[in-house]
Each structure stands twice: as structure tokens, then as C-alpha cells.
Amino acid sequence: MSEAAYLKLVELGREVQLVADTQALLSWDQEVLMPSKSLEYRGEQMAWFSGWIHEQNTKPEVGEWIEEAESQCSGDSDEVAKANLREWKHSFERETKLPRRLVEEFALAQVHAKSAWAEARAKSEFSIFAPHLTKLVSLCKEQAECWGYLETPYDGLLDKFERGASTVRLTETLGDLRTSLIPIVEEATSNEPFDRSCLEGQYPIEKQKAFNHEVAAAMGFDFDAGRIDTAVHPFCSGMAPHDTRLTTRYDESDFLSSLFGVLHEAGHGLYEQGLTVEHRGQPVGNAVSLGIHESQSRLWENHVGRSRAFWDRWLPVAAGYFPHLASVDVDTMYRAVNQASLSYIRVESDEVTYDLHVLLRFEIEKLIFSDQLKIDEIPEAWNSRFESYFGLTVEDDANGCLQDIHWSLGIFGYFPTYSLGNINAAHLASEARSNSVVKSDMDAGEYSSLLNWMRSKIHGRGSILMPDDLVIEATGRPANPTALVHHLRDRYLTKS
Amino acid sequence: MSEAAYLKLVELGREVQLVADTQALLSWDQEVLMPSKSLEYRGEQMAWFSGWIHEQNTKPEVGEWIEEAESQCSGDSDEVAKANLREWKHSFERETKLPRRLVEEFALAQVHAKSAWAEARAKSEFSIFAPHLTKLVSLCKEQAECWGYLETPYDGLLDKFERGASTVRLTETLGDLRTSLIPIVEEATSNEPFDRSCLEGQYPIEKQKAFNHEVAAAMGFDFDAGRIDTAVHPFCSGMAPHDTRLTTRYDESDFLSSLFGVLHEAGHGLYEQGLTVEHRGQPVGNAVSLGIHESQSRLWENHVGRSRAFWDRWLPVAAGYFPHLASVDVDTMYRAVNQASLSYIRVESDEVTYDLHVLLRFEIEKLIFSDQLKIDEIPEAWNSRFESYFGLTVEDDANGCLQDIHWSLGIFGYFPTYSLGNINAAHLASEARSNSVVKSDMDAGEYSSLLNWMRSKIHGRGSILMPDDLVIEATGRPANPTALVHHLRDRYLTKS
Numbered sequence: 001m002s003e004a005a006y007l008k009l010v011e012l013g014r015e016v017q018l019v020a021d022t023q024a025l026l027s028w029d030q031e032v033l034m035p036s037k038s039l040e041y042r043g044e045q046m047a048w049f050s051g052w053i054h055e056q057n058t059k060p061e062v063g064e065w066i067e068e069a070e071s072q073c074s075g076d077s078d079e080v081a082k083a084n085l086r087e088w089k090h091s092f093e094r095e096t097k098l099p100r101r102l103v104e105e106f107a108l109a110q111v112h113a114k115s116a117w118a119e120a121r122a123k124s125e126f127s128i129f130a131p132h133l134t135k136l137v138s139l140c141k142e143q144a145e146c147w148g149y150l151e152t153p154y155d156g157l158l159d160k161f162e163r164g165a166s167t168v169r170l171t172e173t174l175g176d177l178r179t180s181l182i183p184i185v186e187e188a189t190s191n192e193p194f195d196r197s198c199l200e201g202q203y204p205i206e207k208q209k210a211f212n213h214e215v216a217a218a219m220g221f222d223f224d225a226g227r228i229d230t231a232v233h234p235f236c237s238g239m240a241p242h243d244t245r246l247t248t249r250y251d252e253s254d255f256l257s258s259l260f261g262v263l264h265e266a267g268h269g270l271y272e273q274g275l276t277v278e279h280r281g282q283p284v285g286n287a288v289s290l291g292i293h294e295s296q297s298r299l300w301e302n303h304v305g306r307s308r309a310f311w312d313r314w315l316p317v318a319a320g321y322f323p324h325l326a327s328v329d330v331d332t333m334y335r336a337v338n339q340a341s342l343s344y345i346r347v348e349s350d351e352v353t354y355d356l357h358v359l360l361r362f363e364i365e366k367l368i369f370s371d372q373l374k375i376d377e378i379p380e381a382w383n384s385r386f387e388s389y390f391g392l393t394v395e396d397d398a399n400g401c402l403q404d405i406h407w408s409l410g411i412f413g414y415f416p417t418y419s420l421g422n423i424n425a426a427h428l429a430s431e432a433r434s435n436s437v438v439k440s441d442m443d444a445g446e447y448s449s450l451l452n453w454m455r456s457k458i459h460g461r462g463s464i465l466m467p468d469d470l471v472i473e474a475t476g477r478p479a480n481p482t483a484l485v486h487h488l489r490d491r492y493l494t495k496s
Numbered sequence: 497m498s499e500a501a502y503l504k505l506v507e508l509g510r511e512v513q514l515v516a517d518t519q520a521l522l523s524w525d526q527e528v529l530m531p532s533k534s535l536e537y538r539g540e541q542m543a544w545f546s547g548w549i550h551e552q553n554t555k556p557e558v559g560e561w562i563e564e565a566e567s568q569c570s571g572d573s574d575e576v577a578k579a580n581l582r583e584w585k586h587s588f589e590r591e592t593k594l595p596r597r598l599v600e601e602f603a604l605a606q607v608h609a610k611s612a613w614a615e616a617r618a619k620s621e622f623s624i625f626a627p628h629l630t631k632l633v634s635l636c637k638e639q640a641e642c643w644g645y646l647e648t649p650y651d652g653l654l655d656k657f658e659r660g661a662s663t664v665r666l667t668e669t670l671g672d673l674r675t676s677l678i679p680i681v682e683e684a685t686s687n688e689p690f691d692r693s694c695l696e697g698q699y700p701i702e703k704q705k706a707f708n709h710e711v712a713a714a715m716g717f718d719f720d721a722g723r724i725d726t727a728v729h730p731f732c733s734g735m736a737p738h739d740t741r742l743t744t745r746y747d748e749s750d751f752l753s754s755l756f757g758v759l760h761e762a763g764h765g766l767y768e769q770g771l772t773v774e775h776r777g778q779p780v781g782n783a784v785s786l787g788i789h790e791s792q793s794r795l796w797e798n799h800v801g802r803s804r805a806f807w808d809r810w811l812p813v814a815a816g817y818f819p820h821l822a823s824v825d826v827d828t829m830y831r832a833v834n835q836a837s838l839s840y841i842r843v844e845s846d847e848v849t850y851d852l853h854v855l856l857r858f859e860i861e862k863l864i865f866s867d868q869l870k871i872d873e874i875p876e877a878w879n880s881r882f883e884s885y886f887g888l889t890v891e892d893d894a895n896g897c898l899q900d901i902h903w904s905l906g907i908f909g910y911f912p913t914y915s916l917g918n919i920n921a922a923h924l925a926s927e928a929r930s931n932s933v934v935k936s937d938m939d940a941g942e943y944s945s946l947l948n949w950m951r952s953k954i955h956g957r958g959s960i961l962m963p964d965d966l967v968i969e970a971t972g973r974p975a976n977p978t979a980l981v982h983h984l985r986d987r988y989l990t991k992s
Contacts, residue, residue, distance in 0.1 A: 018544050021537075022518055029521060037721040037738035041517075045736075048514050225533040240541075242533035 001081040005068035008061075009088055010282060016056050017281035023049035024239035030111070031231045032247060043111035050107035051100050058096045066092055080284050083464045087283030094159070097146040106139050110410050117408030118232070124398035126379050129408070134375045136410040137368060144369070154369040157413035161290040162420065164466050167366065170416045173481070174359050177419060180485045181355060188340035188352045188492040199336060201324040203255040211255065211321045212248065212262040215314060219300060220451045221246075221266045222273055233405045234261040234347075236297075238272030238287075241280045245269075255322060256337065257348075260301055267300035268293055270451060274459025289467040290414060292458065294421020295428055299454075302351050302422075303429040303487070304447065308334045313445030340492055342390045344399040352492055355422060356389050361404070361415045369412065424471060426484035428458070431475040497577040501564035504557075505584055506778060512552050513777035519545035520735035526607070527727045528743060539607035546603035547596050554592045562588055576780050579960045583779030590655070593642040602635050606906050613904030614728070620894035622875050625904070630871045632906040633864060640865070650865040653909035657786040658916065660962050663862065666912045669977070670855050673915060676981045677851060684836035684848045684988040695832060697820040699751040707751065707817045708744065708758040711810060715796060716947045717742075717762045718769055729901045730757040730843075732793075734768030734783075737776045741765075751818060752833065753844075756797055763796030764789055766947060770955025785963040786910060788954065790917020791924055795950075798847050798918075799925040799983070800943065804830045809941030836988055838886045840895040848988055851918060852885050857900070857911045865908065920967060922980035924954070927971040 023046065030042055056062075066088050073085055113132035120129035144156035150166060158165045209228070217223060224242075231247035238244045246269050248261030271293055279285030287293050304310055311333045319325040340350045346357035364381060367373035373381055382401040383394040394400035406414055432453045433439045441449040457474040464470075471479045519542065526538055552558075562584050569581055609628035616625035640649035646662060654661045705724070713719060720738075727743035734740045742765050744757030767783055775781030783789050800806055807829045815821040836846045842853035860877060863869035869877055878897035879890040890896040902910055928949045929935040937945040953970040960966075967975045 015544070018537075018541050022522060022541055022545070025521060025525060026518060029525075033723060035719070035721050035723060035739050037718075038736050041514075041736045041738060045514050045518055048511065049518070222533075223531070225531050227529060227531060229529075240534050240537045242537060243531050 001069070001073065001077055003069060003072045005065040005072065006081065006084075008065050009069060009084070012056065012062065013088075013283075014281035016053055019049065019056075020053055021240045023053070024237055028237045028239060028245055030114075031233070031235065032229050039111065039115050043108045046111050047104040047107040051104040054095060054098065054100050054103040057091065062088075062092055063096070079464050080279070080282075083284050084282050087463060090163075091283070094147055097148075098143060099146075102139065102142060102146070106136075106143070106410060109135050109139060110408070113408040113410065114405070117402070117405065121398050121402045124396040124402065126376075126397045126402060129402065130375055133378075133407055136407065137375065137412070140410060140412055141369065152366075152370055154366055154413060157369070158416070159413075161411075161414045161417050162467060163289055164468060165289075165291075165416075165420075170362070170420075171366075173423070174355070174362060174416060174419055177355055177423065177481045177484070178359055180481060181352070181488070184485070184488050184492060185340065185342075185352050185356065188488075189342050191340070193341065194335055194339045196336060198328050198332060199256075199325070200253070201322065203252055203322055205250045205252060207321040208250055208255050208258050211318060212259055214317065215259065216246075216262055216266045216269075219263075219266055219270065219304075219447050221269055225273060226269055228262060228265075234265050236265040236268035236272065238269070238275070241275075241277045244272040255318070260305060260337075263305040264297045264301040267297035270300070270454070271296040271459050274451075274455045275462055276460055279462060284462045284464050286463050288461075288463040288465070288470055290417035291420030291424055292467050292470065294418055295424030296454065296458070298421050298425035299429055303425060304442070304450070306334075306337045306351070306491075307442070309443045309445050311337070338491055342392055344386075344390075344392065344394065345403055347404075351422075352488055353390075355419045358415055358419045360385055360389060362419075364401070365412050365415065420479075423481050423484050424479050426487045427471065427475060427479040427482075428454070430483040430487070497565070497569065497573055499565060499568045501561040501568070502577065502580075504561050505565060505580070508552065508558065509584075509779075510777035512549055515545065515552075516549055517736045519549070520733055524733045524735060524741055526610075527729070527731065528725050535607065535611050539604045542607055543600040543603040547600040550591060550594065550596050550599040553587065558584075558588055559592070575960050576775070576778075579780045580778050583959055586659075587779070590643055593644075594639060595642075598635065598638060598642070602632075602639070602906060605631050605635060606904070609904045609906065610901070613898070613901065617894050617898045620892040620898065622893045622898060625898065626871055629874075629903055632903065633871065633908070636906060636908055637865065648862075648866055650862055650909060653865070654912070655909075657907075657910045657913050658963060659785055660964060661787075661912075661916075666858070666916075667862075669919070670851070670858060670912060670915055673851055673919070673977045673980070674855055676977060677848070677984070680981070680984050680988060681836065681838075681848050681852065684984075685838050687836070689837065690831055690835045692832060694824050694828060695752075695821070696749070697818065699748055699818055701746045701748060703817045704746055704751050704754050707814060708755055710813065711755065712742075712758055712762045712765075715759075715762055715766065715800075715943050717765055721769060722765055724758060724761075730761050732761040732764035732768065734765070734771070737771075737773045740768040751814070756801060756833075759801040760793045760797040763793035766796070766950070767792040767955050770947075770951045771958055772956055775958060780958045780960050782959050784957075784959040784961070784966055786913035787916030787920055788963050788966065790914055791920030792950065792954070794917050794921035795925055799921060800938070800946070802830075802833050802847070802987075803938070805939045805941050807833070834987060838888055840882075840886075840888065840890065841899055843900075847918075848984055849886075851915045854911055854915045856881055856885060858915075860897070861908050861911065916975075919977050919980050920975050922983045923967065923971060923975040923978075924950070926979040926983070 026042065026045055026049070034042060066085065070085055070089070073081060109132065113129070113136055116132045117129050120126060140157060141153055144153035147156040147159070149156035152167055154167050158167065158170070212228065213223070216228065226244040226246065228246045228248060230249060232249060234248045236244065236246050246262060246265035248258045248265060251257045271287060275287065276285055308330065311330045315325065315328065315330055315333050338350070340352040342353060343349055346354065349357055360382070363385065364373065364378065367381065368378070378401050379397050386392060386394050386400065432450055433442065435453065438449045438453055441447070458470065461470055461473070465473060468478060522538065522541055522545070530538060562581065566581055566585070569577060605628070609625070609632055612628045613625050616622060636653060637649055640652035643652040643655070645652035648663055650663050654663065654666070708724065709719070712724065722740040722742065724742045724744060726745060728745060730744045732740065732742050742758060742761035744754045744761060747753045767789060771783065772781055804826065807826045811821065811824065811826055811829050834846070836848040838849060839845055842850065845853055856878070859881065860869065860874065863877065864874070874897050875893050882888060882890050882896065928946055929938065931949065934945045934949055937943070954966065957966055957969070961969060964974060
């Protein structure tokens with residue numbers, strides 16, 4: 001479309017994106033580099049940007065432009081214009097319901113909560129974090145009330161992360177997944193624990209960095225348009241059209257920790273690098289949802305990185321960096337990266353038990369937002385549930401409800417998208433591997449045809465379709481847990 | 497003052513500063529981290545911020561507020577209010593003379609010129625940089641015409657960096673300095689060259705970083721409110737009230753290169769960290785001028801870092817990091833860091849010849865802005881002058897007119913402030929050492945009383961006074977080259 005109102009929306013979007021991308025640098029910098037005393041000022045900066053962006057997006061003329069552009073949009077308009085209008089309208093309706101005061105208060109509260117959470121986790125003291133969590137939950141409830149929702153305030157929050165999702169449907173999907181997982185978990189975790197002593201040794205950080213760089217480059221991550229840095233909590237920020245930054249963390253006694261961090265975040269990063277640059281600042285130029293984003297990270301982490309073909313190729317390379325690995329064979333390495341066990345930390349958990357961690361937090365979040373759980377009751381609720389799901393007693397909150405950063409960012413309704421990601425990853429991987437070239441390349445440790453498949457079917461499609469429709473377009477059918485369950489059975493049960 | 501108009505100016509200043517400090521992060525990031533393909537987009541971001549800031553600072557109501565606040569300002573108003581009004585008025589008058597288009601065009605041109613310069617220097621091909629330089633010079637001439645000037649457009653540019661400076665006066669001061677320097681240079685560079693073989697060896701970068709960190713911390717640099725990173729061109733960015741970032745560069749065969757980078761930049765950093773936080777966003781909360789800023793960096797680099805007392809304390813520490821230095825004595829080290837020689841690169845030059853490099857670029861800049869030198873004639877003009885000042889033939893422009901980054905940032909009129917900085921540094925150091933505690937501490941390799949002296953007399957005074965008045969307040973008399981000349985004679989000629 002080239003009508004005036006539409007072009008005004010494109011132009012405004014471009015300007016707002018330039019500024020939002022700068023705010024993304026502020027946020028990235030806070031995680032990676034910022035000196036500690038700068039926290040308060042950074043909070044003011046973040047709040048200002050959130051407020052300014054909100055003000056631009058909710059100017060009355062934006063509503064008029066949307067109406068005018070809609071009236072000019074016909075059945076013949078291209079899919080890009082239709083999708084942009086769909087998303088502009090949706091965001092405008094949601095954003096105009098929030099007062100600027102609430103937007104700024106939320107941004108400011110996030111900055112302080114993030115720092116309180118880090119301290120609380122380090123000391124394993126929930127009480128340090130509790131007042132911040134109370135504040136953020138209350139602000140999120142206020143947001144949800146502003147937006148309105150189908151059945152529960154939690155529905156209103158979900159929409160931020162997964163367009164079209166509902167609490168009822170997610171509860172059903174994750175419940176189904178749980179039912180299928182339980183027998184796999186039971187069998188897979190009952191095996192004799194793997195003896196990791198053959199992997200013991202020193203893994204100098206500089207060498208880990210070099211190895212990770214080599215792997216990420218082979219996956220197709222463009223280092224002229226991205227970087228890898230170090231942060232406590234690994235993440236990926238697609239902060240500009242040609243600037244995608246990953247982080248990971250290093251353990252000198254275990255190269256797998258930083259490697260799998262990079263495989264996961266580079267999966268996100270490839271998605272960001274595959275979005276259409278010309279559409280930057282338009283809704284269609286954005287990733288469509290977290291459930292799709294996470295499908296890309298889990299695809300590379302699990303379906304590529306934990307495969308035997310991966311280690312056929314990369315174990316000899318790793319042994320070049322870490323000579324004591326020369327005595328380890330591919331079979332052993334494959335078993336080392338595919339051990340199921342009941343453990344405390346989600347991000348370090350295996351593929352089989354991972355979704356139980358997600359489910360647990362999803363349930364806690366639902367209780368919080370239906371006023372059935374008070375903030376100071378969270379640790380107890382977490383721990384008792386954890387015991388019943390995992391058979392483990394949580395001794396300290398750092399290994400329990402404080403383990404994840406998300407709540408400190410005011411992010412509620414995000415967690416279930418991790419399981420959607422797992423489901424989507426298996427579903428997409430299975431479809432991609434039905435293409436014989438993709439399959440034979442992957443089996444040979446080559447990734448370009450897999451990446452091209454994702455580029456054309458997922459990355460390059462941006463937000464043109466809603467998440468469910470995107471999956472249907474790419475695979476011919478809706479995603480469901482079947483492929484994931486098959487994959488886990490194949491990988492974890494065939495040997496027993 | 498608490499009158500409404502004044503408070504509105506304070507509030508606007510605070511908001512604009514928040515945004516400008518974010519732009520400073522963008523700029524820092526471009527030098528230190530940004531992936532190469534992001535250049536174009538970064539240019540758009542920088543231009544947007546420059547334009548937005550300009551727009552805020554030149555809103556018609558700002559002029560009204562200034563007038564109103566001035567009318568309420570009486571002889572009894574405090575010095576802070578008076579200074580803020582003096583600077584607000586001056587900036588408003590200058591900024592309103594520039595169209596937003598010119599401000600944005602300048603910011604965009606800078607980003608591209610910086611990258612072209614880096615390539616041109618790497619390849620030593622002036623022609624790569626020439627079109628960008630032509631553009632920037634033309635934009636600067638346009639700026640100067642907008643602002644107006646006393647005698648030459650160059651006067652208009654100087655004001656950006658050194659309030660109250662004029663081409664005529666600088667020509668005189670630097671001319672006087674040159675006259676005094678020439679015999680010192682002749683004598684100091686005629687000595688037998690120092691044999692550096694005793695310093696030869698490996699200096700692992702991680703160890704250099706640790707040593708530099710220890711030195712900077714001992715100087716008083718607060719690492720909870722700052723960092724040191726790596727960049728091709730060392731610089732310091734005071735990008736937020738508690739966020740001052742230095743950069744340096746590393747040479748594995750020479751630890752002095754990164755160390756003196758840190759000493760210099762930490763001098764700037766201490767000034768930034770010593771500004772009054774409550775005044776952030778007001779003119780008085782800013783450094784007053786580059787001639788004063790550079791006095792701080794040169795003070796720590798030369799008057800502290802090249803002193804015998806410094807090496808009495810730090811040589812044993814350095815030998816802990818770099819064991820082969822254990823066989824070097826303090827006398828040798830002192831001589832190693834105080835060698836005068838005629839060489840090509842300003843930033844690597846010694847104290848004695850440094851100002852000749854400055855003078856040369858100052859002369860070239862004056863010729864450019866009085867239309868006596870065309871852009872493509874610069875290399876030849878540089879080289880022939882260089883030969884007459886230094887007796888050396890410039891073989892490639894990377895070691896000649898392309899060596900410094902400043903022109904690529906559109907910075908003209910900045911260079912003479914380096915010599916002002918040297919003059920001020922010696923003048924302030926001499927006055928500070930007339931305090932017996934400062935002197936005995938410095939002679940013992942302790943820095944807190946020197947830092948406190950600068951904190952109270954320079955840093956904490958911000959822009960309350962104009963540069964010349966600040967020096968008079970601090971020392972009882974105007975700065976002149978005498979102290980610098982004495983210092984150089986003492987250090988370089990006493991042994992002969």
C-alpha cells in the first residue's frame with residue numbers, strides 16, 4: 001500500500017523503532033557492562049524511553065491513520081499491509097488503554113527489581129525480592145485490568161508474549177504434554193547416572209570463546225552483524241537490523257555450559273538476523289511470538305546440538321581446543337549431553353524434565369493472578385509443588401522460586417511459551433527433516449539447508465501471519481506435542 | 497534560585513541530559529563493540545538523537561524562560577544560578593542559530609566519516625577519507641557562519657571546546673610555547689637513544705589489564721562507577737553521573753602503551769567522577785572546557801605517571817605481573833618513560849615534542865578554515881611542515897595527517913586545547929605541589945591529597961567559572977607556559 005495514512009504509520013514506526021532499539025542497548029548494557037552505581041540513573045533513562053515510546057504510539061492521530069488506512073485496505077492489498085494493519089490496530093488498542101504513568105512506573109520498577117532479585121538470589125533470601133515482586137505483580141494486574149481479558153487477568157498478560165494464546169488452551173496443551181512426559185521422565189531418570197569423570201579437566205575461558213565462536217559461525221550466525229558477550233543470565237537481544245547480541249556464561253570446569261548457552265541464544269539470534277531488514281519498524285518486521293522464537297533456540301540447542309551428528313563433527317574440533325577430550329568418543333559425548341535427571345534448575349535441566357519446570361511456574365503464576373496465592377506464600381507453594389513433581393526438597397530459594405530472572409523484569413505469562421517453543425521446535429524439526437536434503441545435511445553436521453528452510457518458512461515471514469497460522473503454513477498442520485514426545489522417546493528410551 | 501522559569505530550565509536540562517547520556521552510550525558502543533554492519537543504522541540513531549536534543553534546546557519557550565529567569569536573577573543570586581544562566585543563554589543563542597537539518601546532517605556525516613577514516617588509516621590512503629573530510633569541513637564552515645565569529649570562522653569553532661578562546665590569543669600562546677620548546681627539544685633529542693632491550697618480553701593482555709586496574713584504583717578511579725575497555729583510539733566517556741568509561745589499547749610486547757593510555761584517560765575519568773552529581777543536566781554540572789579536561793589527563797599521565805616516585809611504588813608491582821621486570825631498576829624505568837625523540841605519532845610522542853605535533857595540526861586547521869588550503873592539498877602541506885619541524889620525511893599518511901581520529905568526528909578547533917591542557921597541567925601541578933602535604937604524598941607515590949586538591953579546586957567547580965577564571969581561582973594567577981617549560985627543563989635537561 002502507498003496511501004498517505006499507511007505511509008505515515010510506516011514512518012512513525014521507523015522513528016519509534018530507532019528509539020526503541022536505543023533503549024534495547026541501554027537494557028543490554030545494564031545486563032552486560034553497566035557499573036553498579038549507575039542503576040538508579042539507568043532506571044530513569046529506561047522509564048523516560050518507555051514513556052516517550054508509549055506517547056508516540058498512542059497519539060490520537062495514530063488511531064485516525066489506522067482507521068483511514070483500514071478503509072483504504074481492500075481484499076487486494078498485499079499480506080504485508082494487511083498484517084501491519086492488524087498488528088497496529090491491536091497494539092494501538094492495547095497501548096491507549098495504559099496511562100503513561102503506569103508505563104513509566106513499570107519500567108522504573110523493573111530496573112530496581114532486577115537488581116534486588118540478583119541480590120536475593122545471591123543470598124538466597126526471598127524477602128529481599130518480595131517487595132519488588134509485590135510491586136510488579138500489582139502493576140501487571142493493573143495493566144491487565146486496563147487491557148481487559150477473556151476470563152482471567154492472566155489472559156491479558158499472555159497476549160504480550162503470544163498473540164492468540166489463552167490460559168484455558170495453554171493449560172490443556174501443557175496438561176497433555178505432562179501426561180505424555182511422566183512415563184518418559186520416570187524411565188529416563190531411572191537409568192544409572194552417567195559417569196562424567198572422563199570430561200573432567202580445565203576449559204580455559206578464552207578457548208571456550210573461540211570454540212563457541214566457531215560453532216556459532218558454522219550455524220550461520222553473522223558476526224559482522226552480531227556479537228557474543230558474557231552475562232549472568234544468557235539472553236539474546238536483536239537490538240538493531242544488523243546488530244544481534246548473544247550472551248552466555250562460563251564455567252572453567254565445564255565447556256558444555258557456555259556452549260549450550262550459545263547454541264540456544266544463537267538459535268534466537270539466527271531468527272533475529274533472518275527478519276526482513278526493510279520491514280524494520282513495521283510489525284511484520286518483528287518476530288511473531290515467543291513460542292516461535294523459542295522454537296528456534298530449542299531447535300538448535302536440542303535437535304542440532306544434542307544430536308549424534310553434531311558431535312561427530314564437533315568433538316574432534318573441541319579436542320583441538322581441549323586436548324584431554326581426545327580420549328572421549330562420540331558415543332560417550334552423546335550420552336553426556338543427553339542425560340535425564342531430576343534437578344533444581346530449569347536452564348540446566350535436560351530435555352525430558354524441562355517442561356515440568358515450566359509447568360510448575362505456569363501454575364504458580366496462574367495462582368498469583370487469580371488471587372489464590374499471596375507473594376509471601378510463593379516459596380512454600382513452589383517448594384511443595386516441586387517436591388511432588390520432582391521428588392526433591394528445595395533447600396534454598398536460589399535453587400527454587402528465585403532461580404529465574406523473568407519475574408524481576410515484570411514478566412508474567414512468558415513461561416508457558418517455553419513449552420510452546422519445545423513443542424514447535426520438535427514439530428518444525430520433524431517437518432524440515434522430511435525434506436531429504438535438510439535431513440542428509442543435518443546428519444552430516446551441515447546446517448545451511450536447515451537454516452534456509454527456517455529462513456524462508458519462519459524468519460522471513462516475520463509477523464505476517466499469527467503464530468498458529470505460521471506453523472500451519474510451514475508444516476501443513478497445527479503444532480501439537482506429538483513430535484516432541486516422539487523425539488524424546490527416540491532419544492531417551494530406545495537404548496533401554 | 498527557585499523561581500518557576502529557572503526550575504523549568506533545570507527540569508528540561510535534566511530530561512535532555514538523560515537522552516544525551518543515552519546517545520553517549522550509542523557513541524561509546526560504536527567505538528568499542530558495535531558490529532560493523534550496524535554502522536548505517538547507528539548513523540540514523542545518532543542523527544535522530546542530535547536532532548531531538550537540538551529541538552528541545554531551541555524551543556521558543558526556552559528563550560522566554562531564560563529571559564524571565566535572568567530578570568529574577570539579582571546580585572544576590574548564588575554563583576550556581578548565575579553560571580547556569582550564563583551558559584544557558586550562551587548555548588541557546590548558539591543552538592538556535594543552527595537549523596535542525598544541519599545538526600542531523602552533521603551527526604550522520606560523522607558516523608560515516610569515522611568509518612571511512614578507519615579504513616583510510618589502515619590502508620594509508622587519504623583519498624578514501626577526503627570526500628568525508630570535505631563534507632565535514634563544509635558543514636563546519638556552515639556552522640561557523642550560522643554562529644558568527646570575531647575574526648575568522650575558526651573562532652566560531654573554538655568556542656565549542658574552549659569557552660572564551662580566540663584564534664589570535666591561541667596563536668600567541670602556542671607561538672610563545674614553541675619558542676621556549678625549541679632549544680629543549682634540540683638538546684633533549686640529541687642524547688644517545690635509550691636502549692630498551694631490558695624491557696623486552698611478553699606482557700600478556702590479561703595481566704596488563706589487572707595491573708592497569710590496580711593503578712587506576714590507586715589513583716582513586718571508582719570502578720563501581722566506571723570501567724576500562726578496549727578501543728583502537730583510547731578515550732574517556734563520562735556517560736552518566738555514575739558511569740565513566742575509559743578505553744585503552746594493548747600491545748603484547750609493551751605494557752607501557754596501555755598503561756599510559758589508562759593513566760591519561762583515568763585523569764579525564766577522575767574529573768568526570770568528580771563533577772557534582774546533583775548538578776547533572778545543568779551547565780554547572782559539566783566539565784568547563786577541554787583545556788581544563790586535558791589538564792587532568794596530562795597531570796596524571798606526565799606529572800604523576802612519568803615521575804620517579806611513581807615508579808618507586810609501581811615497578812615492584814609491575815614485576816609481580818611481568819617477572820622479567822625484576823631485573824630492571826627504577827632509574828632505568830624512569831629513563832625509559834622519559835625519552836625525548838622526534839617521531840611521527842602524536843599520541844605516542846614524549847612530553848617535549850608533543851606540543852609541536854599539536855601546533856602543526858593547529859596551523860593546518862587555520863589554513864583550512866581561512867580557505868588557504870584545499871582538502872586534497874592537506875597531505876602535502878602536512879608533510880612539508882612536518883619535515884621542517886621534525887626533520888623527518890612522512891612516508892605514508894597513516895603516520896601523517898591521517899593519524900588522528902578527530903577530523904573524522906568533524907572536530908576542528910579541538911587540537912589547540914591539547915597544548916592548553918599541557919600548560920594548565922604543569923601550572924596546576926606546580927601550585928598543588930606548593931602544598932606540602934600534596935608534595936610529600938606525591939613523592940611517596942600516594943595520590944589522595946592530590947586528587948582532593950583537584951576535586952575541590954577543579955572537578956567540583958564544574959562550569960561555575962569560565963576556564964581562565966577557574967585557573968585564577970585555583971592558583972591565584974592566570975596559566976602561562978612557564979611552569980610547563982620549567983618542568984620540561986628539569987626533567988629533560990638537568991642530567992646533561
